[in-house]
């Protein structure tokens with residue numbers, strides 16, 4: 098270890114060093130520095146234990162340091178770590194693409210390739226859609242989050258804090274309304290907002306793709322109903338537009354199916370994945386219709402680290418763990434347990450206006466006095482801070498910053514889940 102284990106670290110000193118050495122733009126939800134982690138628990142440098150309901154923002158569906166994934170990675174590190182797949186290839190990359198293809202919905206041939214981050218996956222989905230359709234326009238949705246690179250910032254439908262001061266962004270990106278029954282946007286309203294774009298901003302014949310999250314992640318865990326996806330699919334087919342599902346947050350079993358779009362009854366042309374497919378190792382995937390994926394010329398896709406060998410091996414181990422531990426069924430059961438527990442807390446506190454979820458992608462939304470016109474952003478902040486004090490890591494999200502989301506590992510025990518729920522209950526008893 099490069100660090101002297103006899104030097105005692107503490108969170109306050111590390112925060113001061115961080116503030117002096119790092120720019121403020123790099124956020125930090127809690128003033129906590131991690132020493133080690135296991136499954137759904139984390140210990141900080143001062144020896145305090147936390148229950149982790151954040152999962153590294155949806156990255157740890159298989160938990161921290163799953164022994165099978167650790168073993169696979171250790172074996173791969175000792176063998177080789179990097180050759181650059183485009184220089185010297187390796188089998189784990191190919192096997193991962195084969196397995197991802199087989200797991201994606203749609204009765205058509207599929208191909209996929211690998212990148213490193215979610216934003217890169219979305220960037221590449223756009224590149225491919227443009228290369229295939231020879232069109233330029235992209236329609237995304239208000240409240241969406243697609244990443245922090247220039248194109249993905251343009252696609253992201255939330256200004257603060259993601260876009261402030263960073264423009265101008267790439268052109269030909271338009272935003273429609275995402276359906277959101279709770280906040281008064283019906284499926285009809287949403288489809289009408291796309292028709293309005295065709296009227297006021299860009300002709301349908303110049304639109305390459307419509308991109309959506311099946312459940313908006315950063316936007317607040319709002320679920321797009323299957324009927325909406327079916328109507329989008331019909332609209333896309335009518336105008337020769339590709340449909341892209343950004344499953345960076347929803348994918349890898351979070352919603353109870355491997356991909357959330359499996360519930361749609363129609364298939365997207367391109368799917369982006371990242372986060373939990375790598376079990377903590379950076380990897381993303383772009384999966385799609387074979388003829389669409391083959392549109393870019395040879396050499397048009399890739400990157401130095403893309404589909405890194407260690408990450409590929411980790412992702413294959415993640416897939417094995419999903420099968421062996423039946424994590425899709427676990428995701429559904431966990432979701433039910435969370436929803437039941439949160440609804441019990443909501444019954445005692447009017448501030449919790451909605452408890453919702455798909456599988457284990459669960460959230461609750463806070464309003465002042467239960468008034469849907471008054472999102473309770475301040476209370477949300479206080480609950481998250483108090484939970485951390487009591488040993489539970491929570492994440493907020495939402496266009497109105499009033500949603501608390503749960504992204505706990507699917508491998509977490511019922512006992513740890515119940516312990517987390519009890520902390521949320523105590524926070525509301527104190528603050529709401």
Ligand code: PMP
Pocket residue numbers: 154214215216217219242243244245310314315343344345346347371372
């Ligand atoms: N798309 C979605 C739906 C996401 O939730 C995220 C990350 N929160 C991204 C894209 C960007 O992923 P990354 O941070 O790995 O670039």
